[in-house]
Amino acid sequence: MSQGLLYCNFRTRTRVPRALVEHLKLDIKLVDPEDQPTEFARDFPLKKVPGMVLPDGSKLTEVIAISYYLIGLSSDHLAKEQLAGSNIEERAQVLRWMSLTNSELLVLFAKILKPLIGQAPYIKPQADTFEAKIEAVTASFEARLSTHTYLATEQVSLADLFAFTVFGKCFENIFGSKWRAAHPAIMRWFNTVKDVTYLRELSKKYELCDEPLPLPQSNKKKESKKESKKETKPPAPVAKAPTATEEPVEQKKPKHPLELLGKATFPLDDWKRKYSNEDTRTGALPWFWENYNPDEYSLWKVDFKYNDELTLTFMSNNLVGGFFNRLSGSVKYMFGSLVVFGENNDNGITGAVMVRGQDFAPAFDVAPDWESYSYTKLDPSKPEDKDFIGNMWAWDKPVTVDGRDREIADGKVLK
Ligand SMILES: N[C@@H](CCC(=O)N[C@@H](CS)C(=O)NCC(=O)O)C(=O)O
Structure with missing residues (x-):
């Protein structure tokens, strides 16, 4: 009997579950939510991936829970112990780093990325806060990896696999070469984990960016205008903090260049x-x-x-x-x-x-x-x-x- 159905697509949180299904040779059906939109929305009203339907019809969400469940299905005890931890201390450390990656690193990454790709308004004070927070979070990865080969245990665990997929996205978009040079331990670890079979087959090679994605065009103009006026203008009145419903002037969408044709x-x-x-x-x-x-x-x-x-x-x-x-x-x-x-x-x-x-x-x-x-x-x-x-x-x-x-x-x- 099939061991369940896993909804997954190209999104970051689906990579590790899919890798586990493939490498532990589990009898799980992989389904793209776009191919079964009605069933997906019915079973997972939040419409987030990954989502699993278990053989008894019950549902499982959350990448960490799903990853643990998938490992639990495997009959390969060594793989299980290595990935999930072999005792309570190790298991707790694996969960700790997965949770930090999922609820802090990945969430902050999305908050920083969205304004840069036009999916959310760019609000400078917010962007600065997210930058500072992600720096603090990654500092704890750098500290751990300066003294240990891997994140949670002495071997590659689920925590490494998952954090690898998230750092990969960060390196493609927001952590350029300057950032990477300033975090040598994370880079050493990233290059070690890259060759683990679990990831090699399913992950595309991440193309590490030199420069982070630029600020939206309209903001850049505004910023440089502000700079050039700095010396001649009297201090501006204290700006009203933008509220959720109030879009700052900077948010006006620039015209598409093809409009000019x-x-x-x-x-x-x-x-x-x-x-x-x-x-x-x-x-x-x-x-x-x-x-x-x-x-x-x-x-x-x-x-x-x-x-x-x-x-x-x-x-x-x-x-x-x-x-x-x-x-x-x-x-x-x-x-x-x-x-x-x-x-x-x-x-x-x-x-x-x-x-x-x-x-x-x-x-x-x-x-x-x-x-x-x-x-x-x-x-x-x-x-x-x-x-x-x-x-x-x-x-x-x-x-x-x-x-x-x-x-x-x-x-x-x-x-
Ligand atoms: N708390 C969930 C979050 C799942 C999640 O946000 N998944 C993203 C993909 S990485 C998603 O499906 N987003 C679609 C949406 O938010 O509509 C987990 O940890 O698995």
């Missing part, structure tokens, strides 16, 4: 409706080629750069879903589709996207992960490029990659 004659919204409502080959595509205006829109082949790090096809498709979500700020200037070709543990991501203007960057660079993809301009006057675009938008034929015909396993449309 003016209104296009090609009716993008009509095209998106046609694509959704009509048969792609016989209805939508003929209309598209009749109306497409290459002076207004360019067409791009988009390829994921790290196909050899992809594992399950549904996870690759989630990656595309996440990328498209992060492109939402530009979607009114874009249309396209990326597909996942191949099968589990041998798949890749490619596709065709149309963007306003002749450059891909202004449309794509709103997504923090846009540089994980390569962009090659397509010329629809060439039959092979035109065919590629049609195939990527119709999904009805295998795609040829490096001379191999690969079946399309899944895909997502950006519209």
Whole structure:
């Protein structure tokens, strides 16, 4: 009998549970909430991952509880003891570091990141507080790791696996090279844990950023204006602290750079409706080629750069879903589709996207992960490029990659 069902996707808290299922060879069904949205919302009204349905129908939430439950299912006693701790002291230390990672490090990371990627307003005093708090939290990791190889015990435990996935996200987005140089013990530990089999297979290589993500554009301007006026202006009256309902002036959204190109004659919204409502080959595509205006829109082949790090096809498709979500700020200037070709543990991501203007960057660079993809301009006057675009938008034929015909396993449309 199956040992249960685990809802997981690309989000950070699902990585360790998924790794445990794979490495402990548990008979657990992995389901993406997007594939069973009704059941997921019914069973997990908070709609957070990970969530587990146990064989008796009861529900389990919280990454720490789920991780312990999964380990408990394994018959591998050595692995169990190593990961969860072999006595009460060790188990308590594992829980301690997992909890600190989950409720402090990861939460502060999200609070710092969201304003930088446009998901929350940027309020400087709040941002400063979060920065100070995350510095204090990471200082306790640095202190522990200055005198010990691992976080909780003398071996790699669950705490290391989980903290690794969270630090990985921090290094990609907010802890740049300067920060990392100032935390040598954390870096030594991160590089040691990186090679643990539990993580090697499921985690993509984290691309450590040099510089943290920049402040939102409007804030940067405001800040430098303030700086230059500092000496000439009398002291400003004490500013009223922003309340939840009161957006500071700085929050005004900057215009999208593609707005400057003016209104296009090609009716993008009509095209998106046609694509959704009509048969792609016989209805939508003929209309598209009749109306497409290459002076207004360019067409791009988009390829994921790290196909050899992809594992399950549904996870690759989630990656595309996440990328498209992060492109939402530009979607009114874009249309396209990326597909996942191949099968589990041998798949890749490619596709065709149309963007306003002749450059891909202004449309794509709103997504923090846009540089994980390569962009090659397509010329629809060439039959092979035109065919590629049609195939990527119709999904009805295998795609040829490096001379191999690969079946399309899944895909997502950006519209
Ligand atoms: N307390 C929960 C938090 C779970 C959680 O927030 N998961 C995030 C992904 S890392 C999520 O599903 N967020 C979706 C949302 O908040 O709507 C736990 O520790 O597992």
